[in-house]
Amino acid sequence: MALTVVGSIAFDAVRTPFGERERMLGGSASHFALAASFFTDVRVVGPVGEDFGPEEIGVLEAHGVSTADIERVEGGSTFFWRGHYDHDMNVAHTDDTRLNVFADFVPKLCDDNRDAEMLFLGNIQPELQRQVRAEARGARFVALDSMNLWIETAKDALLAVISEIDCVLLNDAELRMLTAEPNLVVAARAIMALGPSIVVAKRGEYGAALFTGDDTFAMPALPIAEVRDPTGAGDSFAGGFLGFLDGAGAHSPSNDELRQAMVRGSAMASFNVEDFGTDRVRRLDRDEIDARVAAFKDLTHF
Numbered sequence: 001m002a003l004t005v006v007g008s009i010a011f012d013a014v015r016t017p018f019g020e021r022e023r024m025l026g027g028s029a030s031h032f033a034l035a036a037s038f039f040t041d042v043r044v045v046g047p048v049g050e051d052f053g054p055e056e057i058g059v060l061e062a063h064g065v066s067t068a069d070i071e072r073v074e075g076g077s078t079f080f081w082r083g084h085y086d087h088d089m090n091v092a093h094t095d096d097t098r099l100n101v102f103a104d105f106v107p108k109l110c111d112d113n114r115d116a117e118m119l120f121l122g123n124i125q126p127e128l129q130r131q132v133r134a135e136a137r138g139a140r141f142v143a144l145d146s147m148n149l150w151i152e153t154a155k156d157a158l159l160a161v162i163s164e165i166d167c168v169l170l171n172d173a174e175l176r177m178l179t180a181e182p183n184l185v186v187a188a189r190a191i192m193a194l195g196p197s198i199v200v201a202k203r204g205e206y207g208a209a210l211f212t213g214d215d216t217f218a219m220p221a222l223p224i225a226e227v228r229d230p231t232g233a234g235d236s237f238a239g240g241f242l243g244f245l246d247g248a249g250a251h252s253p254s255n256d257e258l259r260q261a262m263v264r265g266s267a268m269a270s271f272n273v274e275d276f277g278t279d280r281v282r283r284l285d286r287d288e289i290d291a292r293v294a295a296f297k298d299l300t301h302f
Contacts, residue, residue, distance in 0.1 A: 001040050003246040004113045004139075005032045005239075006132050007122020008079050008102055009046040009070065012277060015084040018228045024277030025056050027079060028122035028145065031232035034281045035239025035268040037063040038289055040247035042239075043113055045069045045132075046122075047101040049076035059282060069110055076101035089230050089273075090204040107132050114138060118246040120238060121165070123147050126157035133164050140251040143167035143198075143242055145234065151178050159194060167198040169238050172209075175201055184209065185216070198258065200241065200265075202234050210262050215255040219262055222270045222296060229276040233269040236281060240268030267292040 005028075012026030033042045043066040048056075050072065060067050082096040107128060115138035121129040123145045133142060142165040150158050151174060158178070162168060168191050172184055181187040188199040188211035199211040205227075207220040244250075244264040250257040267289055274280045 001118075001246045001249060002043065002112070002116040003036055003040050003118045003120065003242060004043045004045060004109075004116040004136070005029050005036070005120045005122055006045040006107050006109075006129075007032065007120075007124055007235075009044070009048050009052070010079040010081055010102075011051075012231060013080075013082040013096075014229055014231050014276060016089070016229050017085070017087055018226070019276065021229075021276045024279075025059055026081065026232060026277055028232075028235045030060065030278060031235035031272065031281075032120060032122060032239040033060060033065045034063055034278055035236040035272070036243030036246075037065050037239075038268075038284065038286060039240070039243035039264065042066065042243070043069060043116065045107055045109060045113060047071045047073055047076075047079075047105045049073055049078040049101050052078045059278065063282075069108065069113055071108060073101040083231070085230065089227050092231065107135075109135050117141065117251055118242060119143070120242055121145070121161070122235070123150075126150050126154045126161050130157065130161040130164065133161060141166050141245070141253075143169055143238070145169050145238060146174065148174060148177060162191065163195040166196055167200065168196050169200045169202065169234075169241070171202045171204070171234065175199070185211070198253075200262070202237055204230070204233075208237065208262060208266060210258055212255060212258065215258075217255075217259050217262060219266060219296070219300060221266065222292070222299060224270055224273060227273045230273045231277065233272045236272035237265040237269040239265075241265030263293055263296050264289075266296060
């Protein structure tokens with residue numbers, strides 16, 4: 001099994017009511033890859049600058065993530081994001097964004113990545129997502145994430161790539177924005193009408209919902225006593241979700257397999273928010289994940 005992720009690799013600076021950190025490992029591909037690595041083999045495609053050193057590469061490689069297709073740009077600086085959260089931890093406030101090497105990023109896939117059976121298109125420009133999708137000749141299951149920026153500035157390109165994939169993972173506000181449908185169920189059906197057979201709505205502290213042609217499944221978020229930093233939680237969810245499916249060989253997943261994947265995604269997101277950046281997920285072991293999955297089962301059993 002092999003899962004390729006194409007997306008951003010970044011340094012983040014974050015302030016929340018629980019503390020502040022400077023220059024942490026971040027980016028959609030980093031959070032996704034670390035979460036998925038507990039379930040399957042992961043390969044990362046993305047650019048970094050000369051400031052991205054052995055310590056950061058070591059974090060990914062220590063979890064078995066293949067970094068061979070991380071492109072180091074000579075003389076460049078790694079993508080940087082600075083943001084803060086107030087007491088409403090569902091809302092991220094952007095204070096500074098420096099695209100740096102990400103501004104001119106053109107994904108380059110080696111043969112192994114072109115042949116990977118599962119592909120995640122992280123939150124990058126939709127035309128690049130479409131280009132990668134076309135190159136990934138071996139992908140049997142393709143999912144993507146996006147954001148309000150692309151919905152506002154590149155909607156037609158985003159709808160085009162959505163029509164060519166299997167699964168869309170967006171937060172509930174983005175689904176409503178993209179479809180102009182205030183009702184989440186109607187919005188999910190509108191996305192499925194474009195081509196994808198699976199829609200996942202990420203709902204932050206309210207959990208997540210799964211929509212397929214003949215099934216709807218919703219689960220709560222696990223109550224966490226101390227949410228320190230929600231940055232990357234959505235990407236960690238996607239990593240757990242797709243990592244589980246790939247590890248199980250579920251490239252044409254059944255509804256039961258999708259529900260199991262939802263629980264793993266939610267478990268990984270719940271760990272992500274317990275500390276800043278990637279710190280909590282980096283310390284995880286499989287026994288903790290299994291215990292968290294059992295906790296979700298207890299939470300929803302009646």
